[in-house]
Amino acid sequence: MSDKANGPMVRFEKVTKRYGALTVLDALDLEIAPNEKVSIIGPSGSGKTTVLRMLMTLERINDGVIHVDGEPLTHMQKGGGLVPADERHLRRVRGKIGMVFQHFNLFPHMSALKNCIEAPVNVLDLPRKEAEARAAELLDMVGLGDKKGHFPSQLSGGQQQRVAIARALAMRPKVMLFDEVTSALDPELVGEVLNVIRRLGTEHNLTMLMVTHQMGFAREFSDRVCFFYGGRICEQGTPDELFGSPRQERTKQFLSAVLEAG
């Protein structure tokens, strides 16, 4: 086992993902340090969402290994070598990761509070009282302390997405994935969600990886920005480097196209 304290929190090692003949990700290498905030930008179809989905084990990888917190996620040690992980191994390592989706994916038949305690009670085996107290705390933090009994259908998109963030945090992940979390929101609701993510970044020890179209937010919030193109990292660097003085032609084209659109 590698050194957990100093090693990367997430490491993609030559990870390839194909859909039939189409290669979505091509031998991707990517390391993310503990507590680092990384934004992934790029044109649609560049494979950026796939990175998050593979890390959440929603997609199987075709080649390579993904490591989380010093141990392999997609594989496990067996007989001196690495073999594809079984369900038990996946579930153990996956517990370190939480994800927030573009379309929230809240459970429609459960109240906001119930959404936030379902997994802690049934997966982490927390006592219900404790789970409820913690969920209430998290809902307070995302500014929805007064909406605990509301069902998803009674909440606005921005409120639903904040519940989804609280729900993911209730599982105490070390890594949080944000997959275009503001793309499905009306423009006036984007700010409240980004504010919550901002607070998470400063107040919690979380490694955060986000796919976003909010260039302003990516620039202000991240430690590092990766520009994906054609299943590869075309260019990466600090926000100032990437947005201020992009080196690659493709990056320049993409940024000018996005900025033109406003």
Place this chain on the structure above:
Amino acid sequence: MKFWDWGYTLEILPALLRASIVTIEATILGFVIAATLGLALAILRMSQNRWVSVPTAAFVEFIRSTPILIQIFFIFFVFPEFGIVLPAFAAGVLAIGVHYATYCSEVYRAGLENIPKGQWEASTALNLSPYVTFRDVIIPQAIPPVVPALGNYFVALFKETPLLSAIAVLELMQTAKILGSENFRYIEPITLVGVFFLIMSLAAAWLIRRLESLLDRSLRNPGR
């Protein structure tokens, strides 16, 4: 006692095959009634005149909510009281056809209701009569998309034909029962009947799926 008697199987097979022709005849005749009467019921039910649409709807609901077997008995035993005497085969086919006409009418109705209002408006603008509008504009567009659903009812109707055995029509089931009681062995004839229905329905289901994908393609690119 033998589990399965192949000699006996071969002996009864010809009789069963002959009877299966009656089953298939009943299916086809029944479906002709179901498909034509169903379309009529659908159009009547969509009528603007409430004195037409409401009784039609009530009739459809009534037939759909009560057993075919009783309807067969009704036609076979009650109609003669009004002077309408039908042979068992005709009575049975009529009952099954009418029963499935009510199912088909719902399918047609869905197809007819899917035609955009603009088609009616365009026909009115061209001064087409309601009859011509139905015949040349609405029905040619409404029927093809619902053919697979009608196909499913064709198979369902086919599986109802053993009911005709209740009024002694010599179709497959009745023949199997007679063979079974004559020879005191039911396992072979009844299993064979089951196998016959299974093969025919699986084949029909496969055909309908093919038809569906064909229709899907031709409806998406008309004129090809």
Place this chain on the structure above:
Amino acid sequence: MALRTLAVCAIVCFAAGLSVASFASFREFLPGLLQGALVTIEITIGGCVLAVLVAVPAALAKMYGPRPVRWLAVGYIEIFRGTSALVQLFWLFFVLPHFGILLEPLTVAILALGLNVGAYGAEVVRGAVSAVPRGQWEATVALNMPRTLALRRIILPQALVAMIPPWGNLFIELLKATALVSLITITDLAFKAQQMNQITFKTLQIFTIVLVFYLAISTVITAGMRALENWAARGLARGRQ
């Protein structure tokens, strides 16, 4: 609903008219028909319960089971959907004794109809479960839930509401199919109708009243399922627009 009520009213009036015209004969056959109706209701309830009990595991086995279990489920569903209810009823009635399995006709009836409708029900369950948005499954993975927990707590409760109307239709199909049991000597409503017909020769009255009985039972089923649907929809998401 209004239409159904109207239909019931119309037929009841017709039947009432008939019975007034021949009041004396009414008493000859009505008790017999009521006895038959009770048997019909009994078989309907038994069959519906069995159908639901069979359909859910069959659907889940077909969708998520390991290969041999999946084949078993597919075989069950295809065989019972591919052959007639009457063939299945006769098969169980005539062939099971051949293997030394002697069952009460009533048990055979409930078994055959329950298994038949259960096969259709399995497809209903499968359809409703696969209609739950994929994002719901993904959320359960992100929350690290095991599959069985996700199915039980997240997916099935959402599928339930979509299942209720098609199950209502299946229950009515089952009610209609109960008439078949008269052909294996069970004294249900359809059997009593024929019996009373042979005794009293009041053919028109008897068969009309029998049809009304079936219509009444199916109306009760429809109303019950509608109430259940409203109740479940309220439970699923209060105030969902």
